[in-house]
Amino acid sequence: MNKEVVIVGGGPAGMLMGLLLAQEKVNVAVLEKNKDLSRDFRGETIAPGSVYLLKKLGVFPALEKHGFIKVRKIKMYDREEKLFSVNFDELDHPQKFGIDMPQPVVLEALKEKALTYPNFSYIEGATCTDLIKDGEKVVGVRYKESEQEFELRSKLVIGAEGRYSRLQTLGNFQVQKKEFDRDLIWFKVPKPIDWEEGNLIKVYKNDHVIILPTYPDYLRVGTYISLGGNREIKQKGISSFIDKVCTIEPRLRKPMNETIKSWEDTTLLKIFTAHLDNWANDGLILIGDSAHTMSPILGQGVNIAMQDAFKLLPYVTNGLKEHSGALPADLFTDFIEKRKKQVSFVASFQSRQEQNLAASSPFQCTIRKVKMKLLDKAPFKNKVMRRLQYGIVENETMEV
Structure with missing residues (x-):
């Protein structure tokens, strides 16, 4: 069986990527190793920027029907003494809240929307076992489903398996x-x-x-x-x-x-954090936690992953029009460089907060208190938080 694109991993990045490609009339399949989506996730918060994108996709009504908690504020206290706070209502963007809800609900909404397109396939209980190669080019995957082996040929394989990515190993990527x-x-x-x-x-x-x-x-x-x-x-x-x-x-x-x-x-x-210097080989690219595992501070991993998918879309669709075979790795150089900047910005912010939280001596705890109070009053606070919370739609002004 042949597809234009095969996505390995039905998490936030993979499922969203599948829907985006399906809407562009790309013949795409998502392989998910689990047989259902009812798993216990810890990353259940979706930042305002990703909520904004889900609204633009038309997925949000299904989430509203289920119900969620609106997240409008982040606060930090030393016991009862306030050190830092941010209110999303004060950030210059039309989307004023993030949401917290079970991640399986979000994945199911994305899947159901994608299944309305005849060019989208979802294969559950499918474990990727190997890459199919033509020389050095990746031209598909082998996977096991119900103890049977199958092959899917494609122009591009997108790895979106998360922090424990098998495709990192199969693709010989170097992980830091x-x-x-x-x-x-x-x-x-x-x-x-x-x-x-x-x-x-x-x-x-x-x-x-x-x-x-x-x-x-x-x-x-x-x-x-x-x-x-x-x-x-x-x-x-x-x-x-x-x-x-x-x-x-x-x-x-x-x-x-x-x-x-x-x-x-x-x-x-x-x-732990894990980052790849290179995210792509010919016919293969990794996104989300497969390419850049983030710290859990501020719950940015899910949102960075989802925004990877949105930014990758035009590179894939243009590449499919221009190439008859496996999409070359250099097609994604610009995408990777741009996404690395946002990933680096978030990772650096997280690292500084990790250092603050790891304060141990009385002196370090005092310095932490002073630093957070200064940041709370800093004129650039909302600019930094807007970039963290909205990512690729930081400067969007269109009402949703």
């Missing part, structure tokens, strides 16, 4: 991986009555928690532990962990006591 000196433990608890709107970071001495209101009425909470410290903290018991979190945010005591009964009610997330 940086592990942080901390791990992250996530958990969910019911949202207390009268909890304020917005994403919240609270610090206290050398510790902190990240608290994200989560659809429909939960809080998603993350707190760091030392790298490899999972065994040590577990040995202290779940009550010690609850004490650690509630020392920083006492309002979490009641919902944690009611909900977090064992370590099975938490999830350990390894923190």
Whole structure:
């Protein structure tokens, strides 16, 4: 079977890329290794810029029908002392809020929209096993579905598998991986009555928690532990962990006591970034976390990935018109250079915030407090936040 484009990975970048290509009448298939989309995602926040793009695509009504939480603010406190805040209402863009909702709902909405186009195929339970090559050019993929082997020939394979990408290995890409000196433990608890709107970071001495209101009425909470410290903290018991979190945010005591009964009610997330110098070979390009795994700070990974898809679209459609065979890697040089600038901007901002949150000594904690208060009053604050939250549509003014 032949397709013009094969996308490996049905996450935010892959599913969105499939819909965009289908709308351009490209014969495209999305391969997803899971048999359904009902998985437990941590990245459930979609930034205002990506919400804006989903509105332009006509997907947003399906999301409204399901329901979501509007995210309009980001705040940072040292216990009860405010250090920093941003209100999206004050940013110069028509889209004034991000949303938080289960990621499978977003993926299902994108898939259902794409399936209205006869040139779109979605193959679930399909695990990519190898690349098909003609010399050095990638001309398709081999995949396994229900214990059977299949081949899909194409002019372009797009890898959108996420942070653990098999195509990185199959394509012989060189990965620059940086592990942080901390791990992250996530958990969910019911949202207390009268909890304020917005994403919240609270610090206290050398510790902190990240608290994200989560659809429909939960809080998603993350707190760091030392790298490899999972065994040590577990040995202290779940009550010690609850004490650690509630020392920083006492309002979490009641919902944690009611909900977090064992370590099975938490999830350990390894923190690392991974970037490729080169994202493309002839007939193959990687996007999203497959090309640039981001830190979880500010939840930018999903949004960078989705915006990769939007920016890649014209390069693919023009390339398909100009080339009869595998699309050459140099076709994507301009795309990669431009996207690297945005990825680098976000990654650098995240790295600085990671350093702030990792403050350990009293002196470092004092410096953190001063820096965040200065940033809060800085005249360029909204400009920086607009670029972070809106990305490729930072300067859009069209009403949606």
